[in-house]
Amino acid sequence: MELIQNPIQGINSAYAIENIKLCFSRQHIPSTVCSRRVASVSTTPTTCSTKIPNDGTGKMGSGLISTRHRVDPKKELSRILRAESAVKGIERKANSEKYLTLWPKAVLEALDEAIKENRWQSALKIFNLLRKQHWYEPRCKTYTKLFKVLGNCKQPDQASLLFEVMLSEGLKPTIDVYTSLIAVYGKSGLLDKAFSTLEYMKSASDCKPDVFTFTVLISCCCKLGRFDLVKSIVLEMSYLGVGCSTVTYNTIIDGYGKAGMFEEMENVLADMIEDGDSLPDVFTLNSIIGSYGNGGDTKKMESWYNRFQLMGVQPDITTFNILILSFGKAGMYKKMCSVMEFMEKRFFSLTTVTYNIVIETFGKAGRIEKMDDIFRKMKYQGVKPNSITYCSLVNAYSKVGLLVKIDSILRQIVNSDVILDTPFFNCIINSYGQAGDLATMKELYIQMEERKCKPDKVTFATMIKTYTAHGIFDAVHELEKQMISTDIGKKRLME
16 A cells, blocks of 8 residues: 655655555555656756767776666576566567477466566467467466456556456456456456456356455545545445445445545544454554654644554554654654664664655755765664665755765765666766766766667757757757667557
């Protein structure tokens, strides 16, 4: 459940904190907490002229990130290469009619890897090859996995076709199949199809919807703000004799909380307590205090935290991260630090997420010395910084014009095994663009591609705006051509 909304909205915000996730299996419905934003560019005129070259060299002395002599940790790199090779190898064979006796393990592992990476097109190609094998046996479990990836990628049409294929193979859909199909339609915003699938499921003689099926549908309705449908689903569950589980209540509470419907949220909590069979747990606690904390009502947040303690519900690391983020957002830095001290006294290890929240908070407030102290403590405690940590530091230094500090950050990254991502490069490119150092900005753009980090619309928008402000239109035209050749440009042309 998304417990904490990103307190920073809009493209001019700093890089937001790392996701705080409550990952649910069949008992816990998954969703993401925070989205990561990158500051947009504002530039200062300069006479520097440059073009986007086809290649470049890393400049270690200048603090730039070089890929010439650095690789990811060996085990991770090996795993990535094996997985990529397996998927690509099997995918190539999927386009041929002659590979009908492949080794089962190779095909199934490639399929699982494609599903794990949410590569729905590869997954369907490999599944098509799987169906051609002489040893292939149709299984509902395989279809359930495929529906899951199609739901994550919002491909309802493909899911409908896949369901027809499943029926053509003589398989009788299970509860899990129907539930995953409902999730595909719900995540894609097609609630009518989701409900019609539910009705179709109810008509099956031996495949009645269970509490998990209803909870998945409730989760989709909450995300779309259709709380009127949530109420009707709960009534139908009661009519069918399907009781709400703790996860069902938590899903509704979380939905109301994110929508700012605090009275309704507390009413559902009261129903949950009165039910007696599904008592509040730490996820309930985190949803309640996260909702009030995100809404800026720290008094209510603290009050509910204490009330849950009296109920015997113990906090976890996510609870403390929520408190720290909420106090930091409200500018209550003493309370934020007191939560950290409390965690250490109670032997809760401060994680990378915890430190990232505090570093981001002090950085946004312009309290650079305090931010540096926390960063030093993080390294001293042996907690490994990640891409988000460095992005928060870069944003803070850029805000106060400390370009030398940014150079220092780049040198630290060169000597580490941190895995960088596109948002980090967007952040660092923006910082040097703001400072008017277009040569370094250009070099980072080159190294971004060397690191296999694909430029996104933020990357192109930042650099185009910077070059335009400096009157370097040949570089602007080159970037526009590059953007058009990417998926970003193709999508824009289709709009």
